[in-house]
Amino acid sequence: MTVGIVVVSHSRALADAAVELARQMLPGRELAVAVAAGTEDGGLGTDAAAVADAIGQADSGDGVVVLMDLGSAVLSAETALEFLDDDVRERVTLSAAPLVEGLVGAVVVAASGMTRAQVAAEAERGLAPKQAHLS
């Protein structure tokens, strides 16, 4: 079981850096993390068709958890679900987690072979360590 991860962001640089930060947690381990970020011309924006493609790349049959930044990233991810086959769509979770913190938690749990529900739950509690520290 390996759940794939998709990162949707307005910015290619932001997405790639978030993935780099998260992959620090996976030395020597493989995990499918696909990025859909930025416009074709290198600007800021999101593309629902690119999100659908990224989900296809990240999905090995065990499902995908999608993390997003804000605004159109969320709407594009929701729109992308319409472009997927029914069987693929059923194994995709759009996560309300904060992008950076959620991604770090999600990759660790996904790389350890946990289920999509467990990966999504870990992403959702991504803010907990920071909140506990600062409270």
Next chain:
Amino acid sequence: MSVAVGTDDLTAWLRRFAEVVHERRDELTALDAAIGDADHGSNMDRGMAAVVAVLDDAPPADPAGLLKKTGATLVSKVGGASGPLYGTFFLRMAGAAGDGDLDDAAVARAVRAGLEGVVARGKAEPGDKTMVDALGPACDALDAAVGAGKPLADALAAAAEAAVQGRDATVPMVARKGRASYLGERSAGHMDPGATSVTLLVEAAAATLGRP
């Protein structure tokens, strides 16, 4: 008497909208700069330019196909939230268009389906200071006029008038959706960019559709 709306009519509508968006691009971006992320004009211009390129190079042969391709192009090329929102509007119109040309009632049904798609996608309610505040009243006016047996051109003129009023009513509103919602009360006093661009879409329809 009902005037059928076919592929040529829809193409004229989309080209007209693309022209107007291009002309008003800086104005739309300036509205967005006041309460958002200053990209609405450039995003819509890029998206509609991509739609025009499709119309030039590989125009779908039937109305539903044309509307579907327009929606698919916009969700991919606009970049901002307007991409999924305008894209869903046209994809839902396509889904409701059925086969062949559209009579007046079919146009009204398709626009209604488009509005419902925008509401489902953006989860905006009336008064949230969004495109729904212009498109909703326009859709209501279109339904009422078509239901009363008015010619489509008159019904669309009424829809455009309702869109203008709805757009203007967004000025005092406090944004509750999108990037502008981060501004809270400071968003009041500015016209909503999405309500402004969708008014251009309805006005473009009134200028091009339902004319024998």
